[in-house]
Amino acid sequence: MNYKKIYLKPKKEESILRFHPWIFSGAIASCSAEPEEGEIVEIIGANQQFLGVGHYQIGSIAIRILSFEPTIIDSAFWDQRIEAAYALRKAIGLVGASDGNTYRLIHGEGDNLPGLVVDIYDQTAVMQAHSIGMHLSRKEIAESMIRILGGTLKAIYYKSDSTLPFKADLGNEDGYLYGENGGEGIATEHGLKFYVDWRKGQKTGFFVDQRENRALLQAYAKGRSVLNMFCYTGGFSFYAMRGGAKVVHSVDSSAKAIALTNQNVALNFPDDPRHQAFAEDAFKYLEKMGSNYDLIILDPPAFAKHRNVLRNALQGYRKLNAIAFEKIKPGGILFTFSCSQVVSKENFRLTIFSAAAQAGRKVRVLHQLTQPADHPVNIYHPEGEYLKGLVLYVE
Ligand code: SAH
Secondary structure, eight states: OOOEEEEEOTTTTHHHHTTOOEEEGGGEEEESSOOOTTOEEEEEOTTSOEEEEEEEOSSSEEEEEEESSOOOOSHHHHHHHHHHHHHHHHHTTOTTOTTOOEEEEEEGGGGTOTTEEEEEETTEEEEEESSHHHHHTHHHHHHHHHHHHGGGOOEEEEOOTTTSOGGGOOOOOOEEEEOOOOSEEEEEETTEEEEEETTTSSTTSSOGGGHHHHHHHHTTOTTOEEEEESOTTTHHHHHHHHTTOSEEEEEESOHHHHHHHHHHHHHHSTTOTTEEEEEOOHHHHHHHOOSOOSEEEEOOOOSOSSGGGHHHHHHHHHHHHHHHHHHSOTTEEEEEEEOOTTSOHHHHHHHHHHHHHHHTOOEEEEEEEOOOTTSOOOTTOGGGOOOEEEEEEEO
């Protein structure tokens, strides 16, 4: 191993000895030579102890640890990590499933690959780098994925324009690292079909993380009037329709999202008069809607991306949920979510419960939801548990 060495201040090794994969810039005492952004560095404790190797980057998280053992980061390393991630998805039945071809192959810290996300849509992998190190390693990672996924993989699309620090001036251009597969495709999830546009869509093109929560919604939909707020591709809506909902209204402020929702509903339920979609702001729609809905989904974007805006974000969640509690029909069911990593499970619950109290409704918790098994949480990195949801029965 011949990497530049980063020396930590006394006591800063403690979290690393507990396998936490991040080192904050304030923990660094000195370095053997100034590393470049994205370079692989060796981490040494104040007592000269070896601690790990990781990707260096200028910013609050200065190092993302790739290995806690002395390891050379080469093709064998990528193969081993990607093989392990693939084995997990096979073990949980997502690879080659008869009713779906969509899953997350790599979930950053949850797969011991901090800064890397890969979603699989049928034969296309969409890769997203959240660190400069992963950006620089993208070609090696792609080669390793081709080796490990073999013939099942026809294309790898790289999509990191919005996830990399723009100041780093990497001159990144999104595009195919391997093969070419049009630019969109039809993927399946629990037997339902949806268009994914990995080039222009949000995130990698679809919110894979709501798969099991959408399936749960189906079980509650029979005979209900459903509002799917923040619908994006309409995911929850087509599950509600399959579950026998009476009417389904999908709302999103983005006109593109509404067009996609209409396309997806047509793909699964052509000419079904139960569904209507509206391009409108959530707060405006909720304020003016009546009290006819008895199944409401609130799946907003992350209101808080940083800890310093947490208070405002919690107020946003409270206001949003309070209107839903005021308007939902007695006996109604609310599926409410937060995907902000900085909002803890406890904060989320308190906010939702205080919104219910503000609306003066009696509420019981039916389910407490989170992300699915292909978004695993590394127990040494509890921050990785980002998706929180509650299913509530409102009297
Ligand atoms: N429920 C979706 C994912 C939601 S992502 C699924 O299952 O796939 C969040 C969505 O909220 C995005 O599509 C975004 O366009 C929309 N959005 C953001 N701000 C909004 C607002 N103020 N009103 C309505 N929709 C909004």
